[in-house]
Amino acid sequence: MFLYVCVSVVHGLKNEPYAKYVWNSRLLERIKDTVHPDWLMYIIHGFCGQSKLLIYGRPVYVTLIARRSSRFAGTRFLKRGSNCEGDVANEVETEQIIHDASVMSFTAGSYSSYVQVRGSVPLYWSQDISTMMPKPPIRLDQADPYAHVAALHFDQMLQRFGSPIIILNLVKKREKRKHEKILxxxxxxxIINLNQFLSPEHCIDYIAWDMARYTKSKLCNVLDRLGMIAENVVKRTGFYINRSDFHCHTLRPDERWGDLGGLVVAHGRLQTGVLRTNCVDCLDRTNTAQFMVGKCALAYQLYALGMIDKPKLQFDTDCVRLFEELYEDHGDTLSLQYGGSQLVHRVKTYRKIAPWTQHSKDIMQTLSRYYSNAFSDADRQDAINLFLQVYQPSESKPHLWELPTDFYLHQSNTMALPQERRSYTYWWSDGVLSYLPLPYDEVPCEKNKKKVLVKRVNRYEESTDMYTEFFKPYELTSFDDTFCIAMTNSAREFMPKSVGLDPSPFTVRKPEETGKSVLGNKSNKEEAVLQRKTAASAPPPPSEEQISSSSEDDSEEDREDDATASQRSTPIKIGESGDNVRTQEVGTYPHLPLCNNVCFVMLCLVRFAHLGQNQHKVERKDQSTDLQKTLENVISLVPVSSFDGDSIYEMLPPRVDLESRNLFENHIHAGQGLIRPLCREDLLLYREYLKNRYM
Structure with missing residues (x-):
């Protein structure tokens, strides 16, 4: 979501951030009017992650930014519901940005953005934590028959995001004892009460789905149902992109592209409206639902940028695994900040492909969350109140830890009588409905007389461009070299290491094809390669008796180090006989008995071991068995050395010509400080270098 401002002739724009998501806004109030704006550092609290998606070598950066609200902020059980001003607990605005990094420019480049929100149920409710129990009872603190606090909250959302506002409520609906059902x-x-005063095209959409109940059912696929909801949501809200439709969209049209919502403008598209997801805690179920919506939006964004043929992404692809890891880090960070532990249920849990070790981790995360909520959340809440200046120390006030509750710190307007009572029917702010579906905060200045937080900067006023100062785009550099965070790379972390597979990140891969596959799930071809590597790295024992008596616990790495020099000196070829050399896999000889395959492999290892002694002739002993006679025809040694004596002790010294020797001597003298005078060619080369580098 971007701020569009229509101005006349100015030399720069400096817009202030949205105060709701700035955590040090009150700390900056005292110095805001006395220092230059370039010295102000605005802090957000939440999550920021970025990964690199390689599409046939074309870099695409996937960025995920989560901004936590600084109003009614706190920990899990201590901040529930909403305050009297419509600010809810655990409100997080998540934005995913897709940037085509093949063009490093904010003006000429292509990028897209999609925003969604999570937050507690906007009601007056809380949970009694006076008794130690995992699920404290939910209670409604105040009666609100006209939905006054919900109206304040949705009025804020209409101003910031426009319409439609879509509510995805994942709270349980069927319970033996009423708990979540109350909410x-x-x-x-x-919502029914508020919608009766809005026009039908701008009504609040309410989707209630008991995700926990359907997770226990074996007949329902949870993610398929969430995928259907996500498709409907993205089609209605649309997304932001700074480019109009490409020519490839007319060559490869898709029927879903024509039904896409949002606002189409001359330079691209705008997102209008937002999805608001919530469960009771807004942690596990909410993060999975947001991932599915983000995955659907990612497909549309990549299609809009001309990266894929149709706006659809499948699971088990490199792209989706990279995106899933981003959202899991996003959920873990937000869960630690609000709940005191990482996620308990992840995307793999709802896909029902989580490993059995995940259950023990889930139990530990549940215990960690319970311990944090019971013992450490009170101190964390005091620290948050102090940092946000909700509580300001004074000699006339009691200490923060002496207050029985912080209710009146966050509900400051409850004690004051309002001068003008807010209407129960016209519950929105003035001017909001006249610009829908466009959000009121992003209406151009020409058409709107509201107060816009934009400051004009003239040519003489100091202004710092942090992007130019840090990245220095005027120098010939690469974005990967200057970026200060090690990003996850789809080609490095998620693409299979096997050669010959499709390098596209949108190809569905089996679990054994991924780079993180288990050894037991390897294919037959990979097992054969592994056997060949094991045979080639065998230790060099002198006889069969020592092989049989050696320990089986020796590591293969040590054996590889012992046999490295011998294998490099004399390579061998495996064939049937004579000069007709054909490579075969170890253990795949049909003319040998099946029961003797193990012995055959062991004898092959003995033959390889003799190479460590630098012998070009194989020692022949009395061989009585048919298996040993067959082995003589299997392995044939071909001398490939160019020296007279095929030994490491009989080598001719290398011959170096005079020009190379003089070059090496000059290099040694330069290291000792004895530099010879430069010739004319060197001076011309050095002048050309200075001219290209500094002039």
Whole structure:
């Protein structure tokens, strides 16, 4: 979501950030009017992650930014629901940005953005934590028959995101004892009450789906259902892109592209409206639902940038695995900040492909979350209140730890009588509905007389461009060299290491094809390669008796180090006989008995071991068995050395010509400080270098 401002002739724009997501705004108030704006550093709290997606060598950067709200902020059980101003607990705005990094420019480059929101149920509710229990009872603190607090919250959302506002409620609906169902029933009544005063095209959409109940069912695929919801949501809200449709969209049209919502402008598209996802804690179920919506939006974004043929992405592809890892890091970070532990249920849990070791980790995360909520959340809440200046120390006030509750710190307007009572029917702010579906905060200045937080900067005022100062785009550099964070790379971390596979990140791969596959799941071809490597790295024992008596616990790495020099000196070829050399895999000889394959492999290892002694002739002993006679025809040694004596002790010294010797001597003298005078060619070369580098 971007701010569009129509101005006349100015030399720069400096817009202030959205104060709701700035955590040090009150700390900067005292110095804001006395220092230059370039010295102000605005801090956001949340998550920032970035990965690199390689599409046939074309770099595409996937960035995920989560901004936590600084209003009514706190920990899990201590901050629930909403305050009297419509600010909810654990409100996070998540934005995914796709940037075509083949063009390093904010003006000429192509990028796309999609925004979604999570937050607690906008009601007056809390949980009693006076008793130590895993699930404290939910209670509604105040009666709100006209949905006043919900109206304040959705009014903020209409101003910031426009319409439609889509609510995805994942709270349970069927319970033996009413617990989460209390919130579902009350939220449904509030939305019904608010929608009756809005026009039908701008009504709040309410989607209630009991995700926990369907997870336990064996007949329902949870992610398929979430995928259908995500498709409907993205089609209605659309997404932002700074480029109009490419020519490839007319060559390869898709029927879903024509139904896409949002606002089409001359330079691209705008997102109008937003999806608001919530469960009780807004942690595990919410993160999985947001991942599915983000995955659907990612497909449309890549299609809009001309990267794929149709706006659809399959699971088990490099692209989706990279995106899933981003969202898991995103969920873990937000869960640690609000709940005190990492995610308990992940995307693989709802896909029902999580390994059995994940269950023990889930139990540990549950215990960690319970311990944090019971013992450390109170101190964390005090620290948050102090940093956000919700509580300001004073000699006349009691200490922060002496307060019985911080309710009145976050509900400051409850004690004051309002001068003008807010209407229960016209619950939105003035001017909001007239610009829908466009958000009120992004209306151009010409058409809107509202106060816009934009400052004009003239040519004489100091202004610092942090992007230019840090990345220095005027120098010939690479973005990978200057970026200060080690990004996840789809080609390095997720693409299979096998040669010959499709390098596209949109190809569905089996679990054994991925780079993180288990050794037991390897294919037969990979097992054969592994056997050949094991045979080639065998230790050099002198006889069969020592092989049989040696320990089986020796590592293969040590054996590889012992046999490295001998294998490099005299390579061998495996064939049937004579000069007709044909490579065969070890253990695949049909003319040998099946029961003797193991013995045959061991004898092959003995033959390889003799190479460590630098012999060009194989020692022949009395061989009585048919298996040993057959082995003589299997392995034939061909001398490939160019020296007279085929031994490491009989080598001719290398011959170096005079020009190379003089060059080496000059290099040694330069290291000792004895530099010879430069010739004319060197001076011309050095002048050309200075001219190209500094002039």
């Amino acid at each position: 579902s029933e009350e939220l449904y009544r509030a």
